[in-house]
Amino acid sequence: MTVAVPPSGRVLFIGDSITDAGRDRSCGEDLGTGYAMMAAAWFTARHPEHRVSFRNRGISGDRVRDLRVRWETDCLALAPQVVSVLIGVNDTWRRYDRDDPTSAEEFARDYRHILQETRRLGARIILVEPFVIPLDDAQRTWREDLDPKVDVVRRLAAEFDATLVAVDELFQAADVDDRVWTRDGVHPTPFGHALIAQAWLRAVTPTA
Template identity: 50%
Template sequence: MTISLNGSAVVLFQGDSITDVGRDPDNPLGRGYVRTAADLVRSARPDDGITFLNRGVAGDRVSDLRARWREDATDLEPDVVSVLIGVNDTWRRYDSGEVSPAQAFEDDYRAVLTQVRERQDTQLILIEPFLIPVREEQWAWREDLDPRIQAVRRLAEEFDAVLLAADGLLNQAARAAGGAEHIAGDGVHPTPLGHELLAEAWVALAGL
Protein backbone atom coordinates (compact mmCIF):
# COMPACT_ATOMS: atom_id res chain seq x y z
CA MET A 1 0.00 0.00 0.00
CA THR A 2 1.21 3.50 -0.84
CA ILE A 3 -0.14 7.01 -0.44
CA SER A 4 -1.07 9.37 -3.25
CA LEU A 5 0.50 12.83 -3.22
CA ASN A 6 -1.23 15.32 -5.49
CA GLY A 7 0.55 18.45 -6.58
CA SER A 8 -0.98 20.68 -3.91
CA ALA A 9 -1.00 18.25 -0.99
CA VAL A 10 -0.31 19.33 2.58
CA VAL A 11 1.76 16.68 4.37
CA LEU A 12 1.96 16.83 8.16
CA PHE A 13 4.57 14.97 10.23
CA GLN A 14 3.73 14.42 13.89
CA GLY A 15 5.62 12.83 16.75
CA ASP A 16 8.34 13.32 19.33
CA SER A 17 12.03 14.27 19.21
CA ILE A 18 12.73 11.78 16.41
CA THR A 19 10.44 13.90 14.23
CA ASP A 20 11.26 17.27 15.83
CA VAL A 21 15.07 17.08 15.51
CA GLY A 22 15.68 20.69 16.46
CA ARG A 23 13.07 22.34 14.26
CA ASP A 24 12.87 26.11 14.70
CA PRO A 25 11.66 29.15 12.72
CA ASP A 26 14.80 29.08 10.57
CA ASN A 27 14.50 25.34 9.91
CA PRO A 28 10.83 24.42 10.34
CA LEU A 29 11.26 20.86 9.08
CA GLY A 30 14.06 20.06 11.52
CA ARG A 31 17.26 18.25 10.69
CA GLY A 32 16.15 14.64 10.46
CA TYR A 33 14.07 12.25 8.38
CA VAL A 34 11.32 14.83 7.77
CA ARG A 35 13.71 17.25 6.09
CA THR A 36 15.32 14.47 4.07
CA ALA A 37 11.98 13.01 2.98
CA ALA A 38 10.73 16.44 1.88
CA ASP A 39 13.94 17.06 -0.07
CA LEU A 40 13.66 13.69 -1.81
CA VAL A 41 10.04 14.30 -2.81
CA ARG A 42 10.80 17.80 -4.08
CA SER A 43 13.73 16.48 -6.06
CA ALA A 44 11.56 13.82 -7.69
CA ARG A 45 8.64 16.19 -8.31
CA PRO A 46 10.13 19.69 -8.65
CA ASP A 47 7.07 21.17 -10.33
CA ASP A 48 4.63 20.17 -7.61
CA GLY A 49 3.57 22.51 -4.85
CA ILE A 50 3.50 19.97 -2.03
CA THR A 51 3.63 21.60 1.42
CA PHE A 52 5.46 19.82 4.23
CA LEU A 53 4.79 20.63 7.89
CA ASN A 54 6.58 19.32 10.97
CA ARG A 55 4.87 19.56 14.34
CA GLY A 56 6.93 17.00 16.24
CA VAL A 57 7.65 17.94 19.88
CA ALA A 58 10.61 16.48 21.75
CA GLY A 59 9.63 14.39 24.75
CA ASP A 60 6.03 13.86 23.73
CA ARG A 61 4.13 10.73 24.64
CA VAL A 62 0.89 9.83 22.91
CA SER A 63 -1.16 11.58 25.63
CA ASP A 64 0.76 14.81 24.88
CA LEU A 65 0.06 14.34 21.20
CA ARG A 66 -3.64 13.99 21.93
CA ALA A 67 -3.66 17.13 24.09
CA ARG A 68 -2.37 19.34 21.27
CA TRP A 69 -3.91 17.45 18.35
CA ARG A 70 -6.53 19.97 17.23
CA GLU A 71 -4.16 22.95 17.08
CA ASP A 72 -1.21 20.99 15.67
CA ALA A 73 -3.06 18.61 13.37
CA THR A 74 -6.72 18.84 12.43
CA ASP A 75 -6.84 22.65 12.29
CA LEU A 76 -4.06 22.51 9.69
CA GLU A 77 -6.33 20.50 7.36
CA PRO A 78 -3.59 18.17 6.08
CA ASP A 79 -4.08 15.79 3.17
CA VAL A 80 -1.55 13.35 4.60
CA VAL A 81 -0.71 12.81 8.28
CA SER A 82 2.40 10.82 9.22
CA VAL A 83 2.72 9.81 12.88
CA LEU A 84 5.70 8.41 14.77
CA ILE A 85 5.07 8.17 18.52
CA GLY A 86 5.53 5.67 21.33
CA VAL A 87 9.12 5.27 22.42
CA ASN A 88 8.81 7.91 25.15
CA ASP A 89 5.82 6.03 26.58
CA THR A 90 8.27 3.16 27.07
CA TRP A 91 11.34 5.21 28.01
CA ARG A 92 9.65 7.08 30.87
CA ARG A 93 8.86 3.76 32.52
CA TYR A 94 12.55 2.93 32.78
CA ASP A 95 14.09 6.33 33.49
CA SER A 96 11.31 7.92 35.60
CA GLY A 97 9.02 5.13 36.73
CA GLU A 98 6.10 6.67 34.80
CA VAL A 99 4.08 3.77 33.44
CA SER A 100 1.87 4.29 30.39
CA PRO A 101 -0.36 1.21 29.99
CA ALA A 102 -0.39 -0.24 26.50
CA GLN A 103 -4.19 -0.06 26.35
CA ALA A 104 -4.19 3.64 27.27
CA PHE A 105 -1.55 4.20 24.59
CA GLU A 106 -3.75 2.50 22.00
CA ASP A 107 -6.86 4.37 23.13
CA ASP A 108 -5.15 7.78 22.90
CA TYR A 109 -3.66 6.91 19.53
CA ARG A 110 -7.07 5.77 18.23
CA ALA A 111 -8.61 9.02 19.46
CA VAL A 112 -6.27 11.24 17.45
CA LEU A 113 -6.72 9.15 14.31
CA THR A 114 -10.48 9.27 14.74
CA GLN A 115 -10.37 13.06 14.97
CA VAL A 116 -8.52 13.23 11.67
CA ARG A 117 -10.94 10.94 9.89
CA GLU A 118 -14.02 12.70 11.29
CA ARG A 119 -12.94 16.12 10.05
CA GLN A 120 -11.44 15.39 6.63
CA ASP A 121 -10.58 12.68 4.17
CA THR A 122 -6.94 12.36 5.15
CA GLN A 123 -4.43 9.69 4.20
CA LEU A 124 -2.54 8.24 7.15
CA ILE A 125 0.99 6.90 7.52
CA LEU A 126 1.75 5.21 10.84
CA ILE A 127 5.42 4.67 11.63
CA GLU A 128 6.13 2.02 14.23
CA PRO A 129 8.01 3.17 17.31
CA PHE A 130 11.38 1.47 17.37
CA LEU A 131 14.30 0.59 19.59
CA ILE A 132 17.78 -0.47 18.50
CA PRO A 133 19.38 -1.53 21.81
CA VAL A 134 22.91 -0.26 22.40
CA ARG A 135 23.01 -1.09 26.13
CA GLU A 136 22.27 -4.46 27.64
CA GLU A 137 19.51 -3.10 29.86
CA GLN A 138 17.65 -1.75 26.84
CA TRP A 139 16.75 -5.27 25.77
CA ALA A 140 14.35 -5.34 28.72
CA TRP A 141 12.51 -2.35 27.20
CA ARG A 142 11.15 -4.65 24.49
CA GLU A 143 8.64 -6.02 27.00
CA ASP A 144 7.05 -2.57 27.14
CA LEU A 145 7.62 -1.41 23.57
CA ASP A 146 6.56 -4.50 21.63
CA PRO A 147 2.88 -4.24 22.68
CA ARG A 148 2.90 -0.64 21.43
CA ILE A 149 4.28 -1.74 18.08
CA GLN A 150 1.49 -4.31 17.87
CA ALA A 151 -1.04 -1.59 18.72
CA VAL A 152 0.23 0.59 15.89
CA ARG A 153 -0.11 -2.35 13.51
CA ARG A 154 -3.69 -2.93 14.63
CA LEU A 155 -4.51 0.75 14.21
CA ALA A 156 -3.01 0.79 10.73
CA GLU A 157 -5.38 -2.03 9.81
CA GLU A 158 -8.34 -0.41 11.55
CA PHE A 159 -7.88 2.97 9.85
CA ASP A 160 -6.68 1.65 6.50
CA ALA A 161 -3.39 3.49 7.05
CA VAL A 162 -0.07 2.88 5.40
CA LEU A 163 2.31 1.20 7.85
CA LEU A 164 6.03 1.87 7.95
CA ALA A 165 7.52 -1.08 9.82
CA ALA A 166 10.44 0.91 11.18
CA ASP A 167 11.45 -1.37 14.05
CA GLY A 168 12.44 -4.29 11.87
CA LEU A 169 13.86 -2.03 9.17
CA LEU A 170 16.25 -0.19 11.48
CA ASN A 171 17.27 -3.22 13.52
CA GLN A 172 18.18 -5.06 10.33
CA ALA A 173 20.06 -1.97 9.13
CA ALA A 174 22.02 -1.99 12.40
CA ARG A 175 23.14 -5.54 11.76
CA ALA A 176 24.18 -4.66 8.23
CA ALA A 177 26.01 -1.53 9.40
CA GLY A 178 27.98 -3.42 12.04
CA GLY A 179 26.22 -2.29 15.21
CA ALA A 180 23.26 -0.44 16.67
CA GLU A 181 25.31 2.69 17.34
CA HIS A 182 25.56 3.29 13.59
CA ILE A 183 21.77 3.62 13.34
CA ALA A 184 20.76 5.07 16.73
CA GLY A 185 23.54 6.27 19.00
CA ASP A 186 21.52 5.89 22.19
CA GLY A 187 19.24 3.17 20.88
CA VAL A 188 16.37 5.63 20.37
CA HIS A 189 17.47 8.70 18.38
CA PRO A 190 18.62 7.92 14.84
CA THR A 191 22.04 8.88 13.57
CA PRO A 192 22.21 10.69 10.21
CA LEU A 193 22.29 7.26 8.56
CA GLY A 194 19.26 6.16 10.58
CA HIS A 195 17.33 9.28 9.57
CA GLU A 196 18.30 8.76 5.93
CA LEU A 197 17.02 5.18 5.96
CA LEU A 198 13.78 6.25 7.62
CA ALA A 199 13.29 9.01 5.05
CA GLU A 200 13.95 6.68 2.13
CA ALA A 201 11.43 4.18 3.49
CA TRP A 202 8.86 6.96 3.92
CA VAL A 203 9.36 8.23 0.38
CA ALA A 204 8.96 4.69 -0.97
CA LEU A 205 5.49 4.70 0.57
CA ALA A 206 4.71 7.71 -1.60
CA GLY A 207 5.48 5.63 -4.67
CA LEU A 208 8.61 7.61 -5.52
Protein backbone atom coordinates (compact mmCIF):
# COMPACT_ATOMS: atom_id res chain seq x y z
CA MET A 1 0.00 0.00 0.00
CA THR A 2 1.43 3.35 -1.04
CA VAL A 3 0.68 6.75 0.44
CA ALA A 4 -0.78 9.39 -1.88
CA VAL A 5 0.93 12.77 -1.46
CA PRO A 6 -1.33 15.63 -2.57
CA PRO A 7 -0.10 18.62 -4.62
CA SER A 8 1.12 21.44 -2.37
CA GLY A 9 0.89 19.04 0.56
CA ARG A 10 3.17 18.97 3.58
CA VAL A 11 5.17 15.89 4.52
CA LEU A 12 6.63 15.58 8.02
CA PHE A 13 9.57 13.36 8.92
CA ILE A 14 9.87 12.86 12.67
CA GLY A 15 11.92 10.62 14.95
CA ASP A 16 15.37 10.39 16.50
CA SER A 17 18.95 11.09 15.32
CA ILE A 18 18.55 8.96 12.20
CA THR A 19 15.90 11.40 11.01
CA ASP A 20 17.55 14.45 12.61
CA ALA A 21 20.78 13.82 10.66
CA GLY A 22 22.39 17.07 11.76
CA ARG A 23 19.58 19.40 10.70
CA ASP A 24 19.84 23.08 11.60
CA ARG A 25 17.06 23.49 14.17
CA SER A 26 17.16 27.28 13.85
CA CYS A 27 15.82 26.84 10.32
CA GLY A 28 12.41 25.20 10.25
CA GLU A 29 12.87 24.02 6.68
CA ASP A 30 16.30 22.39 7.01
CA LEU A 31 16.11 18.64 6.37
CA GLY A 32 19.55 17.57 7.60
CA THR A 33 21.84 15.34 5.54
CA GLY A 34 20.12 11.96 5.88
CA TYR A 35 17.32 9.92 4.37
CA ALA A 36 14.71 12.66 4.90
CA MET A 37 16.68 15.11 2.77
CA MET A 38 17.43 12.43 0.16
CA ALA A 39 13.81 11.31 -0.10
CA ALA A 40 12.52 14.87 -0.31
CA ALA A 41 15.09 15.79 -2.95
CA TRP A 42 14.31 12.81 -5.16
CA PHE A 43 10.55 13.20 -4.77
CA THR A 44 10.78 16.85 -5.78
CA ALA A 45 13.15 16.10 -8.66
CA ARG A 46 10.67 13.57 -10.00
CA HIS A 47 7.53 15.64 -9.32
CA PRO A 48 8.50 19.34 -9.25
CA GLU A 49 5.06 20.43 -10.40
CA HIS A 50 3.51 19.10 -7.20
CA ARG A 51 5.26 21.70 -5.01
CA VAL A 52 5.20 19.42 -1.99
CA SER A 53 6.89 20.87 1.11
CA PHE A 54 8.88 18.74 3.54
CA ARG A 55 9.66 19.28 7.22
CA ASN A 56 12.05 17.44 9.53
CA ARG A 57 11.44 17.28 13.27
CA GLY A 58 13.86 14.52 14.21
CA ILE A 59 15.70 15.03 17.51
CA SER A 60 18.80 13.06 18.38
CA GLY A 61 18.39 10.75 21.36
CA ASP A 62 14.61 10.67 21.31
CA ARG A 63 12.60 7.69 22.42
CA VAL A 64 8.93 7.22 21.71
CA ARG A 65 8.09 8.76 25.09
CA ASP A 66 9.84 11.93 23.93
CA LEU A 67 7.81 12.02 20.73
CA ARG A 68 4.66 11.79 22.82
CA VAL A 69 5.68 14.86 24.84
CA ARG A 70 6.34 17.02 21.78
CA TRP A 71 3.72 15.61 19.39
CA GLU A 72 1.39 18.60 19.66
CA THR A 73 4.02 21.20 18.77
CA ASP A 74 6.22 19.20 16.41
CA CYS A 75 3.52 17.30 14.53
CA LEU A 76 -0.08 18.37 15.02
CA ALA A 77 0.64 22.11 14.94
CA LEU A 78 2.30 21.74 11.52
CA ALA A 79 -0.86 20.15 10.05
CA PRO A 80 0.95 17.76 7.69
CA GLN A 81 -0.93 15.64 5.17
CA VAL A 82 1.66 12.85 5.49
CA VAL A 83 3.45 11.91 8.72
CA SER A 84 6.50 9.62 8.54
CA VAL A 85 7.75 8.20 11.85
CA LEU A 86 11.04 6.42 12.55
CA ILE A 87 11.58 5.75 16.26
CA GLY A 88 12.66 2.90 18.49
CA VAL A 89 16.38 2.22 18.46
CA ASN A 90 17.00 4.46 21.50
CA ASP A 91 14.23 2.64 23.36
CA THR A 92 16.45 -0.41 22.94
CA TRP A 93 19.88 1.25 23.23
CA ARG A 94 19.19 2.87 26.62
CA ARG A 95 18.64 -0.57 28.11
CA TYR A 96 22.22 -1.51 27.30
CA ASP A 97 24.15 1.70 27.84
CA ARG A 98 22.21 3.23 30.76
CA ASP A 99 20.24 0.34 32.25
CA ASP A 100 17.08 2.31 31.39
CA PRO A 101 14.85 -0.07 29.44
CA THR A 102 11.58 0.60 27.68
CA SER A 103 9.32 -2.43 27.65
CA ALA A 104 7.50 -3.44 24.48
CA GLU A 105 4.25 -2.65 26.31
CA GLU A 106 5.38 0.89 27.16
CA PHE A 107 6.66 1.37 23.64
CA ALA A 108 3.33 0.25 22.17
CA ARG A 109 1.33 2.45 24.57
CA ASP A 110 3.16 5.66 23.69
CA TYR A 111 3.39 4.86 19.99
CA ARG A 112 -0.33 4.10 19.83
CA HIS A 113 -1.06 7.41 21.59
CA ILE A 114 0.74 9.51 18.99
CA LEU A 115 -0.95 7.64 16.17
CA GLN A 116 -4.35 8.17 17.76
CA GLU A 117 -3.55 11.88 17.98
CA THR A 118 -2.46 11.90 14.34
CA ARG A 119 -5.86 10.58 13.31
CA ARG A 120 -7.25 13.97 14.31
CA LEU A 121 -5.43 15.46 11.33
CA GLY A 122 -6.75 12.99 8.81
CA ALA A 123 -3.11 12.58 7.76
CA ARG A 124 -1.74 9.51 6.03
CA ILE A 125 0.86 7.71 8.13
CA ILE A 126 4.14 6.04 7.19
CA LEU A 127 5.84 3.91 9.85
CA VAL A 128 9.51 3.12 9.28
CA GLU A 129 10.76 0.11 11.22
CA PRO A 130 13.45 0.74 13.83
CA PHE A 131 16.59 -1.23 13.12
CA VAL A 132 20.03 -2.18 14.33
CA ILE A 133 22.87 -3.37 12.13
CA PRO A 134 25.02 -5.32 14.62
CA LEU A 135 28.76 -4.95 14.26
CA ASP A 136 29.75 -7.13 17.23
CA ASP A 137 28.39 -9.78 19.57
CA ALA A 138 27.26 -7.20 22.13
CA GLN A 139 25.03 -5.48 19.59
CA ARG A 140 23.68 -8.82 18.40
CA THR A 141 22.14 -9.26 21.86
CA TRP A 142 20.10 -6.10 21.24
CA ARG A 143 17.85 -8.11 18.95
CA GLU A 144 16.09 -9.66 21.93
CA ASP A 145 14.93 -6.17 22.91
CA LEU A 146 14.48 -4.65 19.46
CA ASP A 147 12.59 -7.48 17.77
CA PRO A 148 9.46 -7.09 19.96
CA LYS A 149 9.48 -3.35 19.18
CA VAL A 150 9.72 -4.02 15.46
CA ASP A 151 6.72 -6.33 15.89
CA VAL A 152 4.87 -3.50 17.66
CA VAL A 153 5.49 -1.16 14.72
CA ARG A 154 4.25 -3.77 12.27
CA ARG A 155 1.10 -4.39 14.29
CA LEU A 156 0.42 -0.66 14.67
CA ALA A 157 0.84 -0.17 10.94
CA ALA A 158 -1.93 -2.71 10.38
CA GLU A 159 -4.10 -1.29 13.16
CA PHE A 160 -3.90 2.29 11.87
CA ASP A 161 -3.96 1.48 8.16
CA ALA A 162 -0.47 2.97 7.89
CA THR A 163 2.14 2.20 5.26
CA LEU A 164 5.05 0.17 6.64
CA VAL A 165 8.58 0.75 5.37
CA ALA A 166 10.37 -2.46 6.34
CA VAL A 167 13.95 -1.22 6.61
CA ASP A 168 14.95 -3.58 9.42
CA GLU A 169 14.09 -6.45 7.11
CA LEU A 170 15.85 -4.67 4.25
CA PHE A 171 19.13 -4.24 6.13
CA GLN A 172 19.05 -7.84 7.37
CA ALA A 173 18.56 -9.10 3.81
CA ALA A 174 21.34 -6.98 2.28
CA ASP A 175 24.19 -9.40 1.65
CA VAL A 176 27.16 -7.04 2.03
CA ASP A 177 29.64 -5.98 4.71
CA ASP A 178 27.45 -4.24 7.31
CA ARG A 179 29.98 -1.38 7.56
CA VAL A 180 28.74 -0.24 4.17
CA TRP A 181 25.51 0.77 5.94
CA THR A 182 26.76 1.96 9.36
CA ARG A 183 29.84 2.83 11.37
CA ASP A 184 28.38 2.12 14.81
CA GLY A 185 25.48 -0.28 14.25
CA VAL A 186 22.85 2.43 14.71
CA HIS A 187 23.54 5.51 12.60
CA PRO A 188 23.55 4.95 8.84
CA THR A 189 26.35 5.99 6.53
CA PRO A 190 25.27 8.05 3.51
CA PHE A 191 24.80 4.72 1.72
CA GLY A 192 22.56 3.46 4.51
CA HIS A 193 20.53 6.67 4.43
CA ALA A 194 20.19 6.25 0.66
CA LEU A 195 18.84 2.72 1.13
CA ILE A 196 16.21 4.02 3.58
CA ALA A 197 15.32 6.88 1.22
CA GLN A 198 14.82 4.47 -1.69
CA ALA A 199 12.53 2.29 0.43
CA TRP A 200 10.61 5.37 1.57
CA LEU A 201 10.13 6.59 -1.99
CA ARG A 202 8.67 3.23 -2.98
CA ALA A 203 6.03 3.80 -0.30
CA VAL A 204 4.70 7.10 -1.71
CA THR A 205 3.05 8.26 -4.89
CA PRO A 206 1.90 11.74 -5.99
CA THR A 207 -1.79 12.37 -6.56
CA ALA A 208 -3.03 14.19 -9.62
